[in-house]
Amino acid sequence: MTLAGSTHRTIEQTIADELGIKLTQVRAAVQLLDNGSTVPFIARYRKEATDGLTDVQLRALEERLRYLRELEERREAIVRTLHERALLTDELGEALVAATTKNELEALYAPHKTKRKTLAFLAREAGMESLVEDLLEVPFASAYDIAQAYVEPELADAEPGTVEHVVAHADNALEGARAILLEAASTDVALATTLHQRFIRRGVVTARLVPGQEVAGAKFSDYFEFSEEIRRIPSHRVLALLRAEKEGAVKINIDVDVLPPAKSKLTGAAREAAEILAEEYDRERSWYERTVAESLGIGAQVLNMVSDEERVVGWLTKTVRLAWRQRLLPRLAGQVRTDLFEQGQKDAIGVFASNLRDLLLAAPAGEHPTLGLDPGLRTGVKVAVVDGTGQVLETCAIYPHVPRNQWEDALARLEDLVKRYGVQLIAIGNGTASRETDRLAADLLKRLTSAGVSGVQKVTVSEAGASVYSASELASVELPDLDVSLRGAVSIARRLQDPLAELVKIDPQSIGVGQYQHDVSPAALGRALDAVIEDCVNAVGVLVNSASPALLARVAGFNRTIAENIVAYRNENGPFASRQDLLNVPRLGPKAFEQAAGFVRIIGGTEPLDASGVHPEAYPVARAILADAGASVGAVDEAALAQLNPAHYVTDTLGLPTITDIFAELAKPGRDPRPVFKTAQFAEGIESISDLAPGMILEGTVSNVAAFGAFIDIGVHQDGLVHVSQMSRSFVSDPHTVVKSGEVVRVRVVEVDPKRKRISLSLMLEDKPAPARKRR
Structure with missing residues (x-):
């Protein structure tokens, strides 16, 4: 079985569907990326090719392209391995093709990973599949008597781990038959899908305090007795729970329902509550065990019969429970845990990237x-x-x-x-x-x-x-x-x-605008933050005759070596007179120049257009526009430009979007997209958390934005939190739509807790209760 034939088309179509863009746009962007073009260059100077994809869309496309290509490589490797080991059934192959995430792919592969001969394999070789059929047909017979018919007494001394050992004793034969059923449950793709769907819909994440960690884990006290449905738990809470567990404060459990506490030492209301929880838990667990039983051809009513393992009915009941509790539940819980972490990681990186972008593009x-x-x-x-x-x-x-x-x-x-x-x-x-x-x-x-x-x-x-x-x-x-x-x-x-020029010199993870940054993949976080820095630097532009190596290294097409070579050349030969002179810098070839030229600025050089965002490849058109407007760079009458029709300047290589950008650049050469500089004025006499009181109206600066709200520096050495519920009287799904890092805001103090160093703030300056919601 091979998947290679349609891989590229599938990847491109998947990206188009996910991002809500046209397949032709995806194909054009992929081709440009594969040919070495950078996202800033494509977004700014290749709008015609991609039909105007933005840098945000291109970054999402680039990241998904990387992930999906890795996914396809792994899929091919798994299919090849299973095929070589004769384990690739049609059902499993179809499931592997349909898998949309690495985690889902690995979950399908997990039961087949081992290369050693399992007990189930040995049992099948010994003919124990017939024993399984016999056991399923006579639930009230003696399991031992049925198994005895398959025993070969002369093999009583057979070495463990061999086919002969499976049939040496009745107990061995029953153990082999059970291994076949357990493996069947573990490798049933349809069963796994059914169980996973319900587990996601109704399962619960719980956390309990690790005894003796009350003091050391005090900062995680919110999770000492915690439970929340898998489908409802937000990403930031998942990462907080995982950190609490990593630091030894709590133990996390992912199960079908809240696991009830031991009732032996409970009395009164506590015991009654525990009994209710136990009933609810058993009711939910029984659904999974019935479903497992049915998939194995075992009547669900068997699970309701009380019997020991001497009878087949008791043996089958234990087999089903072992399949669910020891094989399927742990695997499901592990898969869900990984899914929750990956989503939490994705969201945390997104928040960090958004905050970093706001900080880098703060007003100089x-x-x-x-x-x-x-x-x-x-x-x-x-x-x-x-x-x-x-x-x-x-x-x-x-x-x-x-x-x-x-x-x-x-x-x-x-x-x-x-x-x-x-x-x-x-x-x-x-x-x-x-x-x-x-x-x-x-x-x-x-x-x-x-x-x-x-x-x-x-x-x-x-x-x-x-x-x-x-x-x-x-x-x-x-x-x-x-x-x-x-x-x-x-x-x-x-x-x-200039925040941008200085902050690019610092590892972005040290700037302090992210949450749970040490709990996510350093590689994934690094890629995202590097992309943000590159986009911000190129959006603003770089003065090549004064920029530091750290800033130059972030220009599209440049790297650290080229940046250092530029500075060395500048120090030896003096300021660059034109962009074209950059081609004299060692290691800076035509491709790097093409990518970078439009983003570097030279003020007062021999070519006035070098001070603008117009790319050198478009200089002839730009000069024609200036001539028709009767103007020169930096001295353009916008009214004169407005009289010209951009469509008249379209060429075979420069379409209308690029021409429109050229008009905008000529009107305001080298314009800075950052906002006007503004600062917060801290209140006199408010210097520590003890000086705060509910109701105070203060001015502060947004220091960080998270999924659940925003942190505000109000000048007391402890940031206050504006919870998302305190941002507006209407529902807010994303705090970034309300505030940005570095923004100056006015807030009302809602609550102060000096002991826990917590300050609750509100953007709603008037303390008016929210309107009552109608009951449904």
Whole structure:
């Protein structure tokens, strides 16, 4: 049996159906990807080929293409193995072809994985299938007497693990017959499908406290006594449960219903409740056992008869229960557990990617001289002044807080730096001593105002990942003469000026905008986050004459080696005069140039179009448009452009979508898609969780968005949570549709729990009860 003939068509059609796009679009995108084109390049400069697929659609297509191709490779390998071992039945083959996930494929293959000769195999070789038929026909006979007819006494000393041993004793023959039935139940594809469908629909995930872990696992107390239906449990809760189990706080069980507690030590209402649970559990389990019995040709009524194993009826009952409880239930539970984890992983990665995108595309403060403050108490506040391009002008450390309390000396030093370098922005890290340092900056602004210096603004900046950058190889290359402790202040200042340019230098998993990031596949998470960074960098564009190697490496078509070669060439030969000069860089060939050229910018070079997002391949058309508009790059009258018809400039290689993009670029060359810079103003006197009270209206910055809500930094060193139910008076299915990471919002304090360090917030500033729902 082979599947190769229709594999590619099936994959492409599957992707088209899943994404709701045309098959022709999928085929064009797959061809471009296979030929080495990047997603940003295809999305921006090959719209005609894909009929306008967006970068989001292309990323989803790329990920599904990878997964489905891996799935097909694994399917082919399994089919080949089963065929070689003569185990591939028509029913199993059809099920393998129909499998849509790797987990489903492996579940079908699992019963056939072993290469050793199983007891069922030996029993069939010994003719025990006839014994099975005999046992099924006479349920009230003696099982031992029936089996005795198959025994060969002369083989009583046969070696275990041989065909002869199966027929050496009646007990052995019965054991072999049972193995045949157990294997039949385990390999019945139709039975597995029926059981799985009901298990998904009615099964339950439970968690119970591991004795003695009450204190160590206190943060998981919500799951000490927990149960929820498989079909209803949300992804973030699955990952929380798995983490709680990994840390030894709880034991997870996936079963047909809530497993009842032992009743021996229970009395009164607790015992009655346990008995009810036991009845419900037995009722649900009996359905599965009846279904297993029927699949084996055993009358379901057999399970209701009380008998020991001496009679066939008792032997059959035990066989059915062994098949369900020891073979099928564990496999089903394992399959569901894997499915739940994979869905949880997918959702968690999606949330992380969305948050990272919002953070990277946050509004830049711009090219202003900036003072970076990395707060600290005993170790002091680290200070760095950078110019508008991020070059370090001066660094130092001040000690305004305990234990030194050199407040006035610190103010004098900062005032001197601001005046001397014309500082316009003060970036304050949000770590330890942030609010104390914010007060210091507030006093500094008062002193500056008194001295006639105005226009200086203080901003609290997330310092997540700054310490990782400080100790990195990249930081040691960029700032070789600075102490590690001072590099963090530089990073804080630069990330206020341009979050994207600075954050790309840091491992995205260190930025702190994901949840359960250590519980998911590092490879899958890395692919998703790398894709987000690449898309964000290319959406904004990169100034090739000033960009760091870390930023250049994220340009479509470039890699780390090319980025380093660009910087080395730039340092040796001076600024690039045109995009075309990039072809002189070692290892930067025509393909890399094609992919990258439209995303790099050169300001003030020999070719004015190099400052725009117009690709060099479209320069002749762009020049024709400018000529007809009577304009030049950067000095285009939009009214004149509006008089021109983009359709008149369509060529054999450049369609209307690309021409329309060229018109937009010429109107605003190199436009930045990021929003206007805005900061949150923290409330005076609200510096710790103990200062909060229900009803307070505060301003804060969204630090993280999860599937269940959003975390808000309100300046008290502990983010508050706006649960999804507190985001709107109407239903919210996805918090990302309401808020984004980095966004400034106003919130109402709902509840404060200092002991557990939990702050509940609401975006609904007026405390009005939700309207009562009508009963159905």
